[in-house]
Amino acid sequence: MYSVVHFTAGSLNMPIDKSDPDPNPNQSKASKFRWGELEEDDNLDFLLPPKEVIGPDENGIKKVIEYKFNDEGNKVKITTTTRVRKLAKARLNKRALERRNWEKFGDAVREDVGSRLTMVSTEEIILERPRTPGTKAEEIKVPGDSLAQLSKGGAVLMVCRTCGKKGDHWTSKCPYKDLAAPVETFVDKPVASEASVAASGSGKGAYVPPSMRAGAERTAGSDMRRRNDENSVRVTNLSEDTREPDLLELFRPFGAVTRVYVAMDQKTGTSRGFGFVNFVNREDAQRAINKLNGYGYDNLILRVEWATPRAN
DNA sequence: AATGAGCGA
Numbered sequence: 274m275y276s277v278v279h280f281t282a283g284s285l286n287m288p289i290d291k292s293d294p295d296p297n298p299n300q301s302k303a304s305k306f307r308w309g310e311l312e313e314d315d316n317l318d319f320l321l322p323p324k325e326v327i328g329p330d331e332n333g334i335k336k337v338i339e340y341k342f343n344d345e346g347n348k349v350k351i352t353t354t355t356r357v358r359k360l361a362k363a364r365l366n367k368r369a370l371e372r373r374n375w376e377k378f379g380d381a382v383r384e385d386v387g388s389r390l391t392m393v394s395t396e397e398i399i400l401e402r403p404r405t406p407g408t409k410a411e412e413i414k415v416p417g418d419s420l421a422q423l424s425k426g427g428a429v430l431m432v433c434r435t436c437g438k439k440g441d442h443w444t445s446k447c448p449y450k451d452l453a454a455p456v457e458t459f460v461d462k463p464v465a466s467e468a469s470v471a472a473s474g475s476g477k478g479a480y481v482p483p484s485m486r487a488g489a490e491r492t493a494g495s496d497m498r499r500r501n502d503e504n505s506v507r508v509t510n511l512s513e514d515t516r517e518p519d520l521l522e523l524f525r526p527f528g529a530v531t532r533v534y535v536a537m538d539q540k541t542g543t544s545r546g547f548g549f550v551n552f553v554n555r556e557d558a559q560r561a562i563n564k565l566n567g568y569g570y571d572n573l574i575l576r577v578e579w580a581t582p583r584a585n
Numbered sequence: 586a587a588t589g590a591g592c593g594a
Contacts (some may be wrong), residue, residue, distance in 0.1 A: 443593070509587055534589050547587055580588060 321348065332356075502532075502551060504558040507580035509547040511535065512571035517548070523570065524550045528557025549580055 321340035329335040337353040381392040508520065520533040535548035552558035558579075566577040 505588090507588060532589095536587085536589055545587070545589095547589090549589060576587095583589060 329356075503582065504552040504555045505580040505582070506550045506552065506558050506562060507547065507576075507578050508550060508565075509576040509578075510573050511544060511546050511548060511575070512573050513544050513546070515544060515548075515571060520548055520550055523565065524552075524561050527552070527561035527564070529553040 318341075321342075324340075325336075325338040327336040327338070333356050335355050337355075339351045339353070341349055341351060343349045379392065384392060506524070511520075515535065517533045517535050520535060521530060524530055524533070529552065530550055531553055532551040533548065534550075536545040537543065538545050550558075550561070552561070562577050562579065565575055568575045568577070
């Protein structure tokens with residue numbers, strides 16, 4: 274239901290005599306309400322003397338004198354006295370006081386800003402990375418002198434720990450590095466034979482990981498539990514601000530993760546939008562791929578696939 | 586759209 278209220282131009286322009294109560298006391302409730310509203314909405318403050326502010330004085334006392342109409346429509350004077358917290362120089366420590374006296378610098382030199390304003394100036398700083406590709410290394414490079422050749426000359430002794438070959442490649446480049454590692458690197462005591470380990474159960478002494486116990490699979494192809502760089506999963510379409518901890522959090526539930534990596538643009542320091550996650554177990558990697566490929570993450574749809582082995 | 590960094594007997 275609506276209550277229809279009729280206004281006439283005359284009623285709005287009527288001179289308002291505040292001392293008079295409702296000029297039409299017998300009118301309906303709606304009309305009475307209308308008068309009340311008019312009184313509140315009409316700003317009659319221009320009839321009042323202006324607001325005065327005195328102080329704050331040396332004691333921090335500030336007075337504000339205002340004039341208002343009260344509910345009865347009478348003019349009243351309101352004086353508000355407040356104590357303003359003094360700008361306490363004593364509260365500033367020595368160093369802060371010193372800084373106050375500094376010359377303006379940065380962009381503030383050119384700006385006409387108040388002495389107490391703080392300005393933010395931006396300055397581009399090129400980050401210097403340790404060893405930028407193609408600087409130092411090239412300067413000392415002797416043409417036609419490969420690392421292998423140097424090693425033959427006795428400068429560098431390059432002996433592969435995996436296959437024992439001399440002067441040919443580093444351990445990490447060994448063509449056989451993905452074959453089972455030699456036992457000696459894992460056990461610090463002379464190894465008991467597999468037969469004796471099996472016979473004495475766990476025996477005493479050095480821990481023997483399951484993969485090394487008698488009966489464990491030894492061939493490179495069938496051993497899924499060997500820790501290596503192969504169970505590598507490529508993740509693309511990562512949002513700009515996805516970092517390695519985020520990737521770990523996302524992939525960790527599928528099994529032990531040996532490494533997470535997010536490719537960064539070295540120049541801008543921003544993510545290139547892809548990364549890699551390596552799993553201890555191939556099956557876990559496969560489950561992660563199945564579950565997370567096409568998964569919505571940070572309002573992007575992830576692509577999760579097997580990575581092709583890194584070119585070395 | 587896209588496949589990673591660095592170390593060293």
